[in-house]
Amino acid sequence: MTLSDIASLQSQALAEISAAKDAAEIENLRIKYIGRNGSLPALMKNLRDVPPAEKPAFGQALNALRNAVTEALNSRKSSLEASSAPAETFDFSLPGNWHASGSIHPVSAIIDEVTRIFAQLGFTVADGPDIETEFNNFDALNTAKHHPSRDARDTFWLGNGLLLRTQTSPVQIRTMLAHKPPVRIINPGRCYRRDTTDATHSANFHQIEGLYVDTVPVSLADLKSTLEHFAREMMGPGVKVRFRPHFFPFTEPSVEADFSCHVCHGKGCSVCKGSGWIEILGAGMVDTRVYKHVGYDKDCYGYAFGMGVERLAMIKYGISDLRLLYANDLRYLREFI
Numbered sequence: 001m002t003l004s005d006i007a008s009l010q011s012q013a014l015a016e017i018s019a020a021k022d023a024a025e026i027e028n029l030r031i032k033y034i035g036r037n038g039s040l041p042a043l044m045k046n047l048r049d050v051p052p053a054e055k056p057a058f059g060q061a062l063n064a065l066r067n068a069v070t071e072a073l074n075s076r077k078s079s080l081e082a083s084s085a086p087a088e089t090f091d092f093s094l095p096g097n098w099h100a101s102g103s104i105h106p107v108s109a110i111i112d113e114v115t116r117i118f119a120q121l122g123f124t125v126a127d128g129p130d131i132e133t134e135f136n137n138f139d140a141l142n143t144a145k146h147h148p149s150r151d152a153r154d155t156f157w158l159g160n161g162l163l164l165r166t167q168t169s170p171v172q173i174r175t176m177l178a179h180k181p182p183v184r185i186i187n188p189g190r191c192y193r194r195d196t197t198d199a200t201h202s203a204n205f206h207q208i209e210g211l212y213v214d215t216v217p218v219s220l221a222d223l224k225s226t227l228e229h230f231a232r233e234m235m236g237p238g239v240k241v242r243f244r245p246h247f248f249p250f251t252e253p254s255v256e257a258d259f260s261c262h263v264c265h266g267k268g269c270s271v272c273k274g275s276g277w278i279e280i281l282g283a284g285m286v287d288t289r290v291y292k293h294v295g296y297d298k299d300c301y302g303y304a305f306g307m308g309v310e311r312l313a314m315i316k317y318g319i320s321d322l323r324l325l326y327a328n329d330l331r332y333l334r335e336f337i
């Protein structure tokens with residue numbers, strides 16, 4: 001045994017220890033080097049044969065070997081434990097983080113529902129801009145030159161004959177100018193009127209327009225059955241529809257349609273203000289003067305209808321004040337959907 005044997009054994013032991021990958025390997029190395037039958041005790045036995053003058057140096061070298069190996073085993077063990085422990089303990093039983101995903105606004109819900117019902121009847125969704133021409137919003141819809149709705153006190157005029165549309169009816173004109181009959185569209189959209197905001201009025205509101213024009217006969221009976229189907233789908237199977245004569249410049253004849261009150265079923269309550277009926281929409285057979293404006297043959301047949309979305313939402317969801325729809329109070333809006 002030489003001192004350099006001890007030194008090379010030490011460096012071999014330290015190299016193996018630092019390469020150890022788990023607790024079992026570390027234990028095996030402990031047994032191999034400093035265990036009872038390991039390398040170190042074997043060298044200790046050899047100490048007897050070392051000349052007395054060299055003994056202290058050998059003794060010191062063997063002690064240093066034991067200390068170095070013991071320390072290396074301990075530090076390798078604790079560094080392995082530290083790296084295999086999970087970085088952070090996670091409690092799977094804790095409730096998850098809740099993120100609000102939003103909900104459908106009552107106005108959008110009504111638009112979706114009405115669109116779904118008419119889509120089943122073959123209506124496609126048409127679109128038009130909020131800024132319209134006087135021609136599309138009034139002239140082509142056969143509105144008299146001095147009709148009060150054209151007044152600047154009712155309509156937001158933008159100059160150059162442009163305005164914020166007061167109704168979705170101009171989409172009828174856009175559709176007929178762009179497509180030959182048959183056309184069968186509905187158009188949900190935003191409208192503007194110079195109204196002072198109160199429980200039932202808003203300067204900014206929504207309508208849904210419907211138009212069906214064909215070259216084969218389409219009658220008032222078709223309009224009535226379509227609207228009756230819509231009423232039942234929208235408000236429930238027991239709902240009845242009542243048609244009253246009315247006037248709109250772009251339909252002849254014109255009607256207003258009332259639905260029987262879905263709350264009291266016609267008996268009279270606060271929702272229908274005691275009458276048993278709720279006014280829902282305007283409709284009629286398209287006036288031949290409108291066909292002339294869009295270049296359609298005067299022998300076309302068609303009907304149109306239009307309804308207020310906020311009004312439908314208020315009736316369907318029992319909302320007493322239109323302003324609640326736009327106050328952006330989530331506590332209120334979450335009540336519905």
Ligand code: DAH
Nearest residue numbers: 167169282283284304305306
């Ligand atoms: N545009 C009308 C309004 O704002 C509603 C309306 C009535 C639309 C009759 C129509 C219709 O298409 O045929 O009061």
